[in-house]
Amino acid sequence: MAEHASQPVNQQEHAHEARFPWQYVIGFVLSLILTIIPLELVLHHVIPLSPLTWAALACAVLQIFVQLFLFMHFTSTGGSGPAYHSVTLTIGFLFAFLFVGASIWIMTFNNIAS
Amino acid sequence: MPAWFHQFADKYLMWQEGPLIMGSDVLILLASIGIIFTLTYFKKWGWLWREWIVTVDHKKIGIMYMIAAILMLFRGGVDAELMRTQLALPNMHFLNAEHYDEIFTTHGTIMILFMAMPFIFALFNVAVPLQIGARDVAFPYVNAISFWLFFLAALLLNISFVLGGSPNAGWTSYPPLSELGFSPGPGENYYLLALQITGIGSIATGINFMVTILRMRAKGMRLMDMPLFTWSVLAACVLIIFAFPALTVALALLLLDRVLGTHFFTMLHGGNPMMFINLFWIWGHPEVYIVILPAFGVFSEVIATFSKKPIFGYKSMVFALMAISIVGFVTWVHHFFTMGSGADVNTFFAIATMIIAIPTGVKVFNWLFTMYRGRIRMTLPMMWTIAFIPCFAIGGATGVMLAVAPADYQYHNSYFLIAHFHQVLIGGTVFGMFAGMYYWWPKMFGFMLPDKLGKWAFWFFNIGFYVCFLPQYALGFMGMTRRIYTYPSGLGWTVPNFISTIGAYAMGVGFIFMVAQIVQGIIERKLDVTGDPWDGRTLEWSLPSPAPHYNFATIPTVSGRDVWWAVKQGELPKSSLFPAKKDVKPIHMPKSSGRPFILSVFFFIGGVGLVFGLLPLDIIAGLGVAFCLFRRSFEYDTDYYIPVDEVVETETTLGRLQA
Numbered sequence: 204m205a206e207h208a209s210q211p212v213n214q215q216e217h218a219h220e221a222r223f224p225w226q227y228v229i230g231f232v233l234s235l236i237l238t239i240i241p242l243e244l245v246l247h248h249v250i251p252l253s254p255l256t257w258a259a260l261a262c263a264v265l266q267i268f269v270q271l272f273l274f275m276h277f278t279s280t281g282g283s284g285p286a287y288h289s290v291t292l293t294i295g296f297l298f299a300f301l302f303v304g305a306s307i308w309i310m311t312f313n314n315i316a317s
Numbered sequence: 318m319p320a321w322f323h324q325f326a327d328k329y330l331m332w333q334e335g336p337l338i339m340g341s342d343v344l345i346l347l348a349s350i351g352i353i354f355t356l357t358y359f360k361k362w363g364w365l366w367r368e369w370i371v372t373v374d375h376k377k378i379g380i381m382y383m384i385a386a387i388l389m390l391f392r393g394g395v396d397a398e399l400m401r402t403q404l405a406l407p408n409m410h411f412l413n414a415e416h417y418d419e420i421f422t423t424h425g426t427i428m429i430l431f432m433a434m435p436f437i438f439a440l441f442n443v444a445v446p447l448q449i450g451a452r453d454v455a456f457p458y459v460n461a462i463s464f465w466l467f468f469l470a471a472l473l474l475n476i477s478f479v480l481g482g483s484p485n486a487g488w489t490s491y492p493p494l495s496e497l498g499f500s501p502g503p504g505e506n507y508y509l510l511a512l513q514i515t516g517i518g519s520i521a522t523g524i525n526f527m528v529t530i531l532r533m534r535a536k537g538m539r540l541m542d543m544p545l546f547t548w549s550v551l552a553a554c555v556l557i558i559f560a561f562p563a564l565t566v567a568l569a570l571l572l573l574d575r576v577l578g579t580h581f582f583t584m585l586h587g588g589n590p591m592m593f594i595n596l597f598w599i600w601g602h603p604e605v606y607i608v609i610l611p612a613f614g615v616f617s618e619v620i621a622t623f624s625k626k627p628i629f630g631y632k633s634m635v636f637a638l639m640a641i642s643i644v645g646f647v648t649w650v651h652h653f654f655t656m657g658s659g660a661d662v663n664t665f666f667a668i669a670t671m672i673i674a675i676p677t678g679v680k681v682f683n684w685l686f687t688m689y690r691g692r693i694r695m696t697l698p699m700m701w702t703i704a705f706i707p708c709f710a711i712g713g714a715t716g717v718m719l720a721v722a723p724a725d726y727q728y729h730n731s732y733f734l735i736a737h738f739h740q741v742l743i744g745g746t747v748f749g750m751f752a753g754m755y756y757w758w759p760k761m762f763g764f765m766l767p768d769k770l771g772k773w774a775f776w777f778f779n780i781g782f783y784v785c786f787l788p789q790y791a792l793g794f795m796g797m798t799r800r801i802y803t804y805p806s807g808l809g810w811t812v813p814n815f816i817s818t819i820g821a822y823a824m825g826v827g828f829i830f831m832v833a834q835i836v837q838g839i840i841e842r843k844l845d846v847t848g849d850p851w852d853g854r855t856l857e858w859s860l861p862s863p864a865p866h867y868n869f870a871t872i873p874t875v876s877g878r879d880v881w882w883a884v885k886q887g888e889l890p891k892s893s894l895f896p897a898k899k900d901v902k903p904i905h906m907p908k909s910s911g912r913p914f915i916l917s918v919f920f921f922i923g924g925v926g927l928v929f930g931l932l933p934l935d936i937i938a939g940l941g942v943a944f945c946l947f948r949r950s951f952e953y954d955t956d957y958y959i960p961v962d963e964v965v966e967t968e969t970t971l972g973r974l975q976a
Contacts, residue, residue: 287531298559298646306595309650312658 230273237262237269260303267299329481337416342479371909373457374866378464379442380761383754385468386436389427392475394828396424401785401821404814407806417802418485419504423474425488426508430515431471433608433742436750438463438519440611441526441550443757447857448544450535450875452868455528457907458955459521465917466518473924474511477504481929484508487800489597490571492582492590497575503928509572510924516561516568517920523557526550535856538875541635544855545621545628548635549614552642553607559646560603567596576927591656598649606645609741610638612749613680616702619752620684622853623699624691627879630683637676637683644673654725663722670720677713681706696851697771701752704779708744712737715790730800733793736786743782751831759845763863766838774830781823788813788820854882859894861971867904867959870896870968897975901965903958910955916945 241259244250250258271277280288326332332339356362369377399420403412412420442460446453454460477483481503486495495505530551534543543551570581571593580586582593621628628634650658650666684706693699715737719728728734759765792813797804804810848861856873857864859881873880873894883889923938925931968974 285531294555294643295559301646302563302599305647306592306599309595309658309662310589310592312656312662 226273230269233269233273234266237266256307263303330479331482338479345479366911367909370914371461371911373453373461373907373909373913375442375446375454375457375460376761376864376866378460379439381464381468382435382439382442383761385471386432386439386750389432389435389471391828393424393427393432394825396420396427398821398825400424401818403802404804405818406815407804407808407811409803412802414802415485418487418800419483421800422484422487422490422508423478426474426484426512427471428742429488429604429608430512431467431474433746433750434515434519435467435471436746436754437553437608437611438467438522440546440615440750440753440757441522443761444753444857445526445529445547445550446533447760447860447864447868448547448855449530449533449538450856450869450873451529451533452872452904453907454525455533456521456525458910458913458949459525461910461913462916463518463522463525465914466521466920467515469917469921470511470513470515470518470924473514473921473928474507477507477928481507489594489601491597492571492574492593493584495571496583496590497578498583506572506575506928509568509575510927513565513568513572514917514920514924516565519557520561520565523554523561527554527558530554535869535873535875541632542875542878542880544878545617545631545634545638546611546614546855548638549610549617552638553610555639555642556603556607556610556645560600560607563596564600564604567593567600570596572927576930591653594653594656595649598652601652602649603645605738605742606641608746609749610641612705612746612753613638615698615749615753615756616684616705618855619698619702619756620687621879622756622851623694623696623702624688625852626687626691627854627882628683629686629689630679631878633679634683637679640676641673644669644676648673651720651722651725654722655729667720667722671717674713674717681710696755697766697768697775698752698756698851700772700775701748701755704775705744705748705752708740708748708782712740712744716741728793730798731793732789732797732799735799736789736793739786739789743786756851757857759850759862760848760857760860761863763845764838764841765843765845765850766834767841767843770830770834770837774827774834776827777823777830778827781820781825781827783820785817785820785824788817792817849881852885854879856881856894859884861973865967865971867906867964870904870964870973871900871902892975895973895975896964896968898965901961901968903960904964905956905958907956908954912945912949916942919945 241262244255244258249255330338330342332342356365369381372378399412400417403409403417442454445451484490484495484500484504484507486500486505486508490505490508493499495508530543530547570579573579574581574583574588580588582588582590584590617628617634648666648670650662651670654663654667684702715733719725719734719737755766755771792810795809795813797808797810797814804814845862849858850862851858856875859873860868876889876893877883880889880894884891884894919938919941922934922941926934926938965974
């Protein structure tokens with residue numbers, strides 16, 4: 204598979220020489236912690252609604268960075284990756300913030316109604 | 318009959334439902350025995366396993382997707398005919414309310430997730446790697462997992478009909494109706510788990526094809542050289558990757574509500590059912606673009622080929638596809654304007670929805686300009702494409718009417734809406750899939766389909782379509798709402814409903830003609846020896862039909878668009894696309910694996926376990942899935958090389974080898 208073949212073969216060689224993937228373990232633990240914090244806050248009604256929302260959103264944003272840096276090899280190309288990387292990343296951020304932001308906006312009618 | 322059997326038959330086999338279900342039980346049993354007997358008698362089990370179940374070849378996976386999609390089109394179509402029969406006249410007693418609810422739920426769910434989705438994936442698999450000069454998709458093993466997850470999820474949803482009861486809360490499955498309190502029993506669980514399982518497969522397919530298109534194009538093929546079908550797949554993949562997670566979350570939370578007693582979407586204890594509606598449509602609206610964009614891609618290919626012209630306004634076509642895939646994400650509230658989010662919210666989403674009409678209009682005009690002064694050949698793919706344009710124009714115009722938020726308070730959930738979305742989903746997606754099926758059929762199977770029965774199918778289906786759905790616009794204005802199972806006489810609804818039912822039957826007849834056409838084609842087997850029966854323009858037509866399993870003996874060198882056309886016109890040397898003996902190297906290919914199938918069977922078992930709350934099955938399934946993933950993680954023998962001699966021999970037989 205001439206040119207294209209190099210990809211899977213490289214991955215395989217990579218797998219053989221791999222060290223223990225501490226990065227992933229740390230990332231996994233961090234994402235668990237960042238999920239448990241908002242869950243506990245919501246379950247036990249520790250703080251009022253508005254700060255609660257901000258706290259949950261802060262955890263979610265931190266979660267994004269955990270994903271990008273510890274799982275998704277965000278820094279592995281050292282800025283020399285193909286141009287569409289930045290395009291897809293921009294779209295990803297746009298959609299993530301859009302879905303969350305617009306959902307909050309759409310669902311605030313409850314406050315007005317009640 | 319022992320008491321335990323009686324109880325089992327009543328609770329799970331639903332024998333108390335009467336002869337309809339009992340008859341289905343018997344038919345399914347007979348059909349299963351028939352299939353098992355035939356496979357055993359002709360000793361085809363080994364063939365089925367080796368050639369199909371373990372395959373990771375995108376061409377075979379595409380064929381399996383298409384067969385499954387046509388079977389599901391039949392199932393969803395039967396549902397539709399049953400509903401139309403019930404509504405043909407006022408006060409009918411053909412179906413009772415509960416059966417009617419179950420049937421419209423499964424009709425919608427099956428048509429969107431188990432007919433339209435596999436049909437587009439069939440065309441992804443059949444066409445994309447061949448169009449960009451790749452030997453397979455980026456992750457062939459994952460591709461097989463995607464297919465089998467879809468297939469077993471479809472099976473899971475379909476067995477609900479005879480085992481425990483179908484879901485009946487609508488294909489949108491809004492809480493609180495779909496919560497445990499109002500929908501007890503396994504039906505709703507079937508819906509949630511089947512969608513969840515097939516959703517995993519769909520996300521994987523989205524990632525797979527995005528990587529394939531971005532990373533595996535032939536030498537010299539820039540993004541702006543790609544055929545428009547490939548562009549449309551890329552746009553659909555963007556939509557899949559960002560939309561499906563929202564569905565996953567919505568379904569998972571609703572399942573937690575039902576199985577573990579949480580309160581995400583309940584009416585009490587802090588739950589909010591409207592959040593489900595919001596999440597569902599964050600997925601649901603992009604979903605309709607997921608199924609329409611590949612159809613747009615098919616139309617672009619078909620119109621260019623059968624007009625013998627390059628597509629008009631290629632760049633604007635690409636721009637329109639990408640614009641739809643981005644703006645398509647900010648329109649979802651138009652499905653629930655009446656929920657009352659306020660004027661600001663409704664205005665924003667109404668305007669965003671209307672904006673979508675602009676890139677879509679650009680595409681329609683580009684298709685028309687491509688045909689203008691072209692040498693048009695009226696083949697079956699072209700007929701479905703030309704039928705699509707007026708149909709989609711009407712559907713689009715009524716869509717803009719629905720997008721007007723204040724007016725939507727009048728149309729919402731009326732038959733006007735039903736007519737609108739059938740017009741765009743049938744007139745757009747289904748026509749597109751049929752066009753694509755006819756167009757790539759020779760490439761998939763190596764033989765041509767006879768025209769005559771196909772034309773009968775086309776006319777019955779098309780005329781039937783308008784007869785069925787145009788009266789429904791009127792019914793909507795007359796106040797008929799969706800999901801009602803019967804209506805009194807004297808409202809003026811009788812005549813339009815009766816006409817509509819006649820149209821639905823005509824569409825059914827069209828489908829039968831299409832099946833007959835395929836059967837006739839299989840019997841006649843008029844082989845396509847050229848590999849290019851339509852005088853095509855793109856790379857897939859430079860290959861023999863069907864393509865050898867490694868696709869390209871040497872990866873072609875591409876410069877510009879429509880390279881195969883350029884080669885046929887003598888503008889490019891033939892040697893840029895065809896292999897030369899000295900350039901043939903051993904070909905690196907993925908090995909077949911039975912694990913995707915086994916993994917998906919464990920998912921199926923887990924699904925059944927969760928549907929009925931059977932913990933042992935869930936444990937078995939969980940361990941099975943974990944074991945499959947574990948084995949894959951430590952598997953290094955995943956690929957092999959086809960030796961040069963074998964490639965040279967195959968290519969010589971095909972007469973493709975250049976000196």
